Amino acid sequence: MTTTMAGAMTTTLTGPVLFKAACPDCRSCFELASDALRLAIGASSRTTFYSFTCPDCGSAVRKPAGERIVELLTGGGVRTLRLHTG
Numbered sequence: 277m278t279t280t281m282a283g284a285m286t287t288t289l290t291g292p293v294l295f296k297a298a299c300p301d302c303r304s305c306f307e308l309a310s311d312a313l314r315l316a317i318g319a320s321s322r323t324t325f326y327s328f329t330c331p332d333c334g335s336a337v338r339k340p341a342g343e344r345i346v347e348l349l350t351g352g353g354v355r356t357l358r359l360h361t362g
């Protein structure tokens with residue numbers, strides 16, 4: 277029995293987790309390993325974002341991270357920084 281699902285992301289138990297990202301500057305699309313991404317969780321969703329450096333143009337990209345993205349990134353081993361201290 278074979279089940280084919282059109283999942284957005286397939287995670288395997290072995291090998292590095294890759295996240296698809298796009299650069300707003302040069303419009304390049306690429307896949308980044310978890311250690312190339314940083315996640316910052318603020319007090320509200322407005323201050324929660326993830327950031328990475330574009331491998332093509334070197335631009336520092338920062339994008340808002342919704343609840344699902346936060347789950348995805350933390351589950352994939354992305355380094356997380358919590359901004360709301362105290």
Ligand SMILES: [Zn+2]
Nearest residue numbers: 299302330333
């Ligand atoms: Zn770029």
